[in-house]
Amino acid sequence: MKVKKIKEGIYWVGAIDWNLRNFHGYLTQRGTTYNAYLIIDEKITLIDTVKSNLKDEMLKRISDIIDPSKIDYIVSNHVEMDHSGAIPDIMRLAPDATIITCPNGEKGLRMHHFQDYKYKVVETGDKINIGKRNLEFVLTPMVHWPDNMICYVPEEKLLFSNDSFGQHLASSARFDDEYPFDMIMLEARKYYANIVLPYSKPVQKEIEAAKGLDIEIIAPSHGIIWRKYVKEIFSEYIKWASSVTEKKAIIIYDTMWHSTEKMAFAIQEVFEDKGFIAPVISLQHNHMSDIMTEIITAEYICVGSPTLNKNILPTVAAFLTYLQGLAPANRKAIAFGSYGWGDKSIPKITEYFENSGFEIIDTFKVKFIPTKEYLKNMQETLNEKII
């Protein structure tokens, strides 16, 4: 339970959740951290807190540096309980502390903690002096919830970015030069695809605001802190937020008697012949949050299901519901599937596609089992439609 110095007088005092495997439906196979930061200055300032079940871990780390009752300010960058959950514990120890948050933050904290704490409400551009340092605030509503904001310390070239730039990654390493780079980037991509993706327009605004700042360190509220690869994560965020895709088609399916599966692999051949990366992913064996990590850079999304009881398989329905909520922009889509006596799966899948705003390129259905001739015709048709 060691603290970690971020800069002289600034410490990571968060908590490591090694055992978390489900973050509202997102498979967090590497756990996560809740990052809280302590700034020792004339005003002792805590940036965010942790999930309440790990409050003792945070309090132990704070106590190794300073008596928690001496905290003057708690900056609450985000109301969600993985960051504000331990505010009541800090406020019990430091009842005179002031919570610095945005207008939606104050409203949200009151509705979560039901306490009449002392608040200082800030807007974009506001600065608060804490001694040798200043805190500068930019409101970033909907870079996850309406209450998100980021906090910049110009004297340290340090950005506390809260949810953005985070990763669900439990580790004893705190910095990006202490952990395998590819793994951090993969988890950052998964995090973006599963948490931040629907808020890509607000992220673009945040990136614009952050571009004007001189940043040496990005300290997010989950996972590894960026200091060596700040430019790299920024450039990936620009791509993800603007829906830049690769020559990639992702083919996702479930199957009953392998007919839909045969169609999936036939579709893959067409894409591969045209030079696309084209993974075929079974929903029986892959978690939808891992599939989203692939989808974020895919130009084509192909989804297949046989008809089951006038509907689609429940695995496919769950995946399409999840996909529709995350709503990746500018995607082309193909629906496919087999049926026995009522061809109902294609209209169901295309309804999800339409609700997601995808451009439907084509649909393919087959009764019972696709013959070689059917698959060949399907491939020829598809071949003409893929550019």
Ligand code: FEO
């Ligand atoms: Fe990490 Fe939106 O909370």
